[in-house]
Amino acid sequence: MTQQVLIVEDDSTIREVMADALAEEGYAVAQAQNGEEALAEIERERPALILLDMRLPVLDGWGFARRLSEMGLSIPIVIVTATHNTETWAKEIGAVGYLAKPFDLIDLLSVVERHCRIPG
């Protein structure tokens, strides 16, 4: 079965290029514009990894992470955000990793690879 990666990102250009790159590497990709949409995606199919922007409309990264733990779900999260304190934010929500924007595509692919076993 293909490992699914969920991208939670409000900027459509960034979200789409991330999705294209991961799809071309063989991952199944789901997309959400904010925390609420992400929770709905997870209801539909549980991803192996969540790539999470923190500054989001409706429900931001912190709110999303809290809701996730309230639901008793433990899905690894890598935060992808443009701030000088990415590491602090990652710790705050218990993320397994972080990527600072603007990121290198190669770093995106390697962090995803580290947290998802690529099928056969």
Add this chain to the structure above:
Amino acid sequence: MPRPLRALLVEDSEDDALLVARELRKSNFAPETLRVETRLAMEAALDQRVWDIVIADYSLPHFSAVAALDLLRERGLDLPFIVVSGAIGEETAVAALRAGAHDFLVKGNWARLGPAIERELHEAANRRERARANRALLFLAEASRDLSGSLDVETTLQRVTRLGVPELADLCVLDLDDEHGNLRRGAVVQAVHLDPSLARSVSLLSAPASSSDHPVAVAHRTGRTQLLADLSEEGWFRLRGHDQVGPIEALKLRSLIAVPLLARGRVLGVLSFARGADRPSYDGADVALAEELAWRAALAIDNARLYAAERHARAEAEKAVHLRDEFLSIAAHELKTPITSLRANAQLMLRRLDRGSALDEERVIRAFQLIDQQSDKLAQLIAQLLDISRLEAGKLSLDRRETDLVALVEGLADGARARTDIHTVAVRAPDRLTADVDPLRLEQVLTNLIDNAIKYSPSGGEIEIDLDLAPNDEVRIIVRDHGIGIPAERRAHIFDRFYQAHVEPALGGLGLGLHISRQIVELHGGTLSAEFPPEGGSRFVVNLPRRGSAEQSAASDEDSGVGVQDPENTIRAGDIGGVL
């Protein structure tokens, strides 16, 4: 000429009293005497008036010199005291001196009386001066301690005024310089025995006009102490016509000192002291004491003000730094978003080429479109940053020319229609309307308003642009949307620098658009205001004079519309300029 002498005689013999009076006249005094022979009578005499000397028989049937000395001590009175006695033994003399008498003589030896009184009057005057100097020192030490106790301006002003009463004055008034060099009544303190309503009326009076000849005004103007020792007929005449006269007359004040408060070469105000008719008139020693007190008061007020100014400046600086940090963080985030998208796309294309996979035409077109859009977004952000930097430095200038506003608005409406499928853009305008404006800057303002209208009506709808000429030859441009509007609690801040009406980052941006737009409109001599109709959405109104005046300064912060104020925007050029 004989010198007046108020002599209290403690004596049971009327004859002896007459004898003493005669001897005093012989010694060139003009005596005013009163004979008492009991403690009660002496108490009454002390209550009645001030005495220069007491001349006492050693022993009386119902009183004595020693008992009289006790009474003076109880009263805290230091009066020259001479014992005159018939038969005086050595023991008696020693006892009298021990009890506090200053001299003694035997009745009949009158030649000694005159010189003894002269000497004792002189000694008593010396003792009084020393006591007064000591009191003044203690008073000033106390004043210094009290004034150094607080750095709060109001507390210091109250303390300064309170210090003068009752030691130096029955009424103490503090008038302070305002920023225009006029005096303003600061504080009034009065002695407890005065009618409180009178002092209250003094505190409600305005300070004397700075150009008047009122002693307070003169002290303020010249920086020199003014003394009106005795408000005699002449003094009252001088004060007549000033508001202060009524209460001063009513308070039966006799004497007045007005001392300028000087600190660092500047007159901060005037401290005035006034004394009632039941106390001695002010003299040179009182002036010296008042000046010492005023000097300490001025220093304390100056310190308190410096401290307050320093604290205010620090708070402002901290606020400015905080605002700048917040702005930098937002600016960095906004700039990083298009850069992230550009880099990721470029790297993805390279990766595809690397892998030798075919680049289909559709993908290439999409990539270039994205590069075009995202680089345009970056250019706009940078233009905004440059604009705000120029505005802060006062270096944004207009390039005015006769402009066809109808064509300009129609062109912007066409551009807006091309950017959205879910909004309709309607323009209502006359056939032709020209104005003397900077077309590029006005276009920037209207683009900002139209983009906001689109952005804040995310589910689509009609956007109306009205252009017309108001009767006062002002051009009016209205951009109206029917979108989500602006939450009531945020409306007051939408024109603030770095302010975003919506915290949701999806609707983000630098939060500079409206701030820059308003500044541009104001540079044109016009106004930009926002209205929020009850049926929803927003209505932004630009008013522009059709003809720009030669020298159009940055317009005032007068607000029309929602009465938007700009309290945060107090930092000026340089605060931000350095980092942009």
